[in-house]
Amino acid sequence: MKIRRKTQLDSEIPTASMPDIIFMLLIFFMVTTVLREYSGLPISLPKAKRIEKLKSKRHTSHIWVSKEGLISIEDKLYQAEGVRHVMYEKRVADPQLVVSLKSDERAKMGLVSDIHTELRKADALKLNYSSKTAVD
Amino acid sequence: MLGKKRRFRGGDIPTSSMADIAFLLLIFFLVTTTIDMDKGLGMVLPAEGEELEINKKNILNCLINSSGNVLLGGDPVEVRNLSKAVRQKIAENDKLVISVKAHKASNYKDYIRVIDQLKQANATRISIAESD
Numbered sequence: 001m002k003i004r005r006k007t008q009l010d011s012e013i014p015t016a017s018m019p020d021i022i023f024m025l026l027i028f029f030m031v032t033t034v035l036r037e038y039s040g041l042p043i044s045l046p047k048a049k050r051i052e053k054l055k056s057k058r059h060t061s062h063i064w065v066s067k068e069g070l071i072s073i074e075d076k077l078y079q080a081e082g083v084r085h086v087m088y089e090k091r092v093a094d095p096q097l098v099v100s101l102k103s104d105e106r107a108k109m110g111l112v113s114d115i116h117t118e119l120r121k122a123d124a125l126k127l128n129y130s131s132k133t134a135v136d
Numbered sequence: 137m138l139g140k141k142r143r144f145r146g147g148d149i150p151t152s153s154m155a156d157i158a159f160l161l162l163i164f165f166l167v168t169t170t171i172d173m174d175k176g177l178g179m180v181l182p183a184e185g186e187e188l189e190i191n192k193k194n195i196l197n198c199l200i201n202s203s204g205n206v207l208l209g210g211d212p213v214e215v216r217n218l219s220k221a222v223r224q225k226i227a228e229n230d231k232l233v234i235s236v237k238a239h240k241a242s243n244y245k246d247y248i249r250v251i252d253q254l255k256q257a258n259a260t261r262i263s264i265a266e267s268d
Contacts, residue, residue, distance in 0.1 A: 022158040046248040050255035054174040110240030120184045130176040
């Protein structure tokens with residue numbers, strides 16, 4: 001060990017804790033990003049201008065409706081009458097639930113209307129018609 | 137160079153590059169995670185059994201047929217001009233409730249276009265009648 005001279009000032013930024021700080025950031029991002037959980041059905045969303053962003057992913061539940069009239073929730077197929085049951089349970093678990101309806105633009109309104117009725121019966125009233133941003 | 141003595145100088149793992157490695161990981165995660173925000177037209181459905189009686193004067197019927205044509209209060213309207221027409225009607229009567237009724241076989245796309253137009257007209261009172 002050398003004996004340091006006292007006049008020499010140590011003027012370095014301590015970098016030893018740098019990895020820890022960055023790991024903290026890394027872990028923060030890894031925890032906060034919710035990866036897509038369900039793949040849904042192949043659909044092409046309609047376009048709209050007056051769209052709103054959904055506030056929280058955690059309080060959102062998706063219903064996919066394909067143009068053939070299939071209804072999928074969490075990668076399981078349901079009949080229109082089955083939506084009520086699933087959504088009721090979700091609604092009980094999370095009162096802030098927002099249902100995001102991802103419906104194909106060629107889906108028939110009869111089916112969408114049935115889903116409306118089911119959602120009303122399940123008391124899941126906050127609905128969002130998922131759509132893309134329209135460009136003029 | 138050749139004259140350098142080779143002797144054991146302790147067994148430290150070099151930690152100076154640790155930060156760089158962690159940064160790389162961080163950037164990798166930042167780049168690969170696509171935050172696809174869900175966006176769409178918001179709507180609040182009426183609760184079950186909460187049907188209100190509305191004065192007939194305050195209802196504006198908006199009907200969509202199976203080929204996507206729109207009938208607003210009895211007159212056919214182009215979907216593009218719907219927001220203008222609705223805005224006018226709301227200006228005349230601010231208690232106006234727009235009742236959207238779509239035919240069972242009409243396309244979802246047409247329905248969304250109508251709802252979008254109503255939103256553009258700042259219509260807050262939108263009611264969805266059950267299609268029949």
